[in-house]
Amino acid sequence: MNSHAPNMRPVIRQLDEAAANRIAAGEVVERPASAVKELVENALDAGAVRIDIAIAKGGKALIRVSDDGCGMTAEDLPLALSRHATSKIDGSDLLDIRSFGFRGEALPSLGAVGRLVLTSRAQGFEAAQLTVTGGRLGAVRPAAGNRGTVVELRDLFFATPARLKFLRSDRAETQAIVEVIRRLAMAEPYVGFSLTDEDEGRVLFRADAEQGDLFGALQTRLARVMGRDFIDNALAIDASRDEISLTGFAALPTYSRGAAVAQHLFVNGRPVRDKLLTGAMRAGYMDVLAQGRHPAAVLFVTCDPHSVDVNVHPAKAEVRFREPDAARGLVVSALRHALAGAGHRSSSTVATAALQVAQVEPQRPSYQAPARPSGAAIAASFGFQAPGFSEAPSARVEPEPETDATEAPLGAARAQLHENWIVAQTATGIVIVDQHAAHERLVYERLKAQAAANGIPAQALLIPEIVELSEADAQRILSIADELAALGLVIEAFGGGAVAVREVPAMIARIDAPRLIRDILDDLADQGSSDRLRARVDAVLSSMACHGSVRSGRRMTGDEMNALLREMERTPKSGQCNHGRPTSIELKLSDIERLFGR
Numbered sequence: 001m002n003s004h005a006p007n008m009r010p011v012i013r014q015l016d017e018a019a020a021n022r023i024a025a026g027e028v029v030e031r032p033a034s035a036v037k038e039l040v041e042n043a044l045d046a047g048a049v050r051i052d053i054a055i056a057k058g059g060k061a062l063i064r065v066s067d068d069g070c071g072m073t074a075e076d077l078p079l080a081l082s083r084h085a086t087s088k089i090d091g092s093d094l095l096d097i098r099s100f101g102f103r104g105e106a107l108p109s110l111g112a113v114g115r116l117v118l119t120s121r122a123q124g125f126e127a128a129q130l131t132v133t134g135g136r137l138g139a140v141r142p143a144a145g146n147r148g149t150v151v152e153l154r155d156l157f158f159a160t161p162a163r164l165k166f167l168r169s170d171r172a173e174t175q176a177i178v179e180v181i182r183r184l185a186m187a188e189p190y191v192g193f194s195l196t197d198e199d200e201g202r203v204l205f206r207a208d209a210e211q212g213d214l215f216g217a218l219q220t221r222l223a224r225v226m227g228r229d230f231i232d233n234a235l236a237i238d239a240s241r242d243e244i245s246l247t248g249f250a251a252l253p254t255y256s257r258g259a260a261v262a263q264h265l266f267v268n269g270r271p272v273r274d275k276l277l278t279g280a281m282r283a284g285y286m287d288v289l290a291q292g293r294h295p296a297a298v299l300f301v302t303c304d305p306h307s308v309d310v311n312v313h314p315a316k317a318e319v320r321f322r323e324p325d326a327a328r329g330l331v332v333s334a335l336r337h338a339l340a341g342a343g344h345r346s347s348s349t350v351a352t353a354a355l356q357v358a359q360v361e362p363q364r365p366s367y368q369a370p371a372r373p374s375g376a377a378i379a380a381s382f383g384f385q386a387p388g389f390s391e392a393p394s395a396r397v398e399p400e401p402e403t404d405a406t407e408a409p410l411g412a413a414r415a416q417l418h419e420n421w422i423v424a425q426t427a428t429g430i431v432i433v434d435q436h437a438a439h440e441r442l443v444y445e446r447l448k449a450q451a452a453a454n455g456i457p458a459q460a461l462l463i464p465e466i467v468e469l470s471e472a473d474a475q476r477i478l479s480i481a482d483e484l485a486a487l488g489l490v491i492e493a494f495g496g497g498a499v500a501v502r503e504v505p506a507m508i509a510r511i512d513a514p515r516l517i518r519d520i521l522d523d524l525a526d527q528g529s530s531d532r533l534r535a536r537v538d539a540v541l542s543s544m545a546c547h548g549s550v551r552s553g554r555r556m557t558g559d560e561m562n563a564l565l566r567e568m569e570r571t572p573k574s575g576q577c578n579h580g581r582p583t584s585i586e587l588k589l590s591d592i593e594r595l596f597g598r
Helices: 017-028 032-045 076-080 106-113 170-187 214-226 228-232 275-284 324-341 348-356 375-384 435-454 471-478 481-486 513-527 532-547 558-570 589-595
Strands: 050-056 062-067 115-121 128-133 148-154 192-197 202-207 234-241 244-251 263-267 270-272 297-302 412-417 421-425 429-434 458-468 490-493 498-505 584-588
Touching (some): 032 050, 032 170, 106 115, 170 202, 170 214, 170 263, 214 244, 228 244, 228 348, 234 324, 244 324, 263 275, 275 324, 275 513, 297 324, 412 558, 421 558, 429 558, 458 513, 471 513, 481 490, 498 532, 513 532
Antiparallel strands (some): 192 202, 234 244, 263 270, 421 429, 429 584, 490 498
């Protein structure tokens, strides 16, 4: 017997408006931060250039949002508190969304679960006020006020007390509100924001409206919100493809975080948490981050509103692109291009950390060792020694004119310490280079370039491996067969839902083809794409580079050290080794003098 089936035929009833609003509030307003987000987005849609937010008890007792936007008239107020009443769209084209809000659910939902007072004044009209308590509307009354709107929400969820049990502490809810305002402030550099905790009488966040061109205003705003260190160590991103543009800032790999807390993505100005874009960002930083580290970036995707559906979730935190591959490809290529252009540059925080531990016993960080490739691959990799080295050199360095090498970015080699550290003198300080880490990246980039030019060698299996899949999964994996073949994995249909693995990458000594196929399918289902095989191939190339590069403990001549420095300056991504460690640290003379109290 079905436990959900009643003994008698159920009667279909029309829910009253108050119940419908409380149900809608459960989707739109999950916590105080959700209410703040909806109200601040309404203020932005109204054209506000100054938005002030006040909260109490983590937003549970009070949320007040004041703006200087276009405001509303007395006749508008009751309509604004009706479900699905909005000024943002006319309903004729639900894909042409050019505003934050468009559902017309936020205000009636908030009024259904709290005590809401709406005061507004439009240019040329008198101010008016309307009160809503638990979904019951009061009468519109005259009020005093400047142009704009003030929304005051007290006792959130008093009408649905069960929801209060699921809220976190006042401190946690306050922090969630701060994060919402920070994200919206990043997207709107020309708007001023302030967030005040009325319990403690202190300003939790403040950002005045910025001036200048958009890139300059965004840079200044991000310095306020993300911190000066982020901007000092970030690369400007400005790329476009197929009518999609990508702008923003992405930090150097050596300026990374232990969690994905410094990743902020926006689509047409709307803060989103999108798996496709997050996966694209991860792919863009592939092979330049240490194990367990996460990139920091603030990226803005801009496209025609018809190319992206923002109406897939009530909170509008998720989006769906009409051409997801184009959006993902743009993010990946733009990030890789920017990181390659950074060359030998390493984040300034590396030098800061070095200075901080100059008088403290340093702790050696733990890094995951790369997988060891086959013996033949290791032997072949020794042919990739850097130019000018006495042991198995395979490249040439053009003679440079006799100029003062201290003017070069990485300076002139002056000493080698403990047969591992190259000390170079620059015009403004010194650079310390980890010779093995630096040469490892140089050899790795050469191996990748060779693989890209000649393809990944494939090894035919004596007996093809048959992988049984569902028909849907088989079609999905076969749709990227050409991409997999370029990486040395050759598959073909074998009837029904099965696929046959004919060839595998020759450089990977042991490969579990069925497991790899299923892992790639998981990536495709979760992110719409997969870099798993590319990562496996790169891991082998990285290990080959590690075994074929200059070892720690190797004594180098002055010419060899300078040859290494010059090649670092020419090689993309040479600021970090294959495992994400910095290859060099630059110390300014002023920093060194400060260590000695000068």
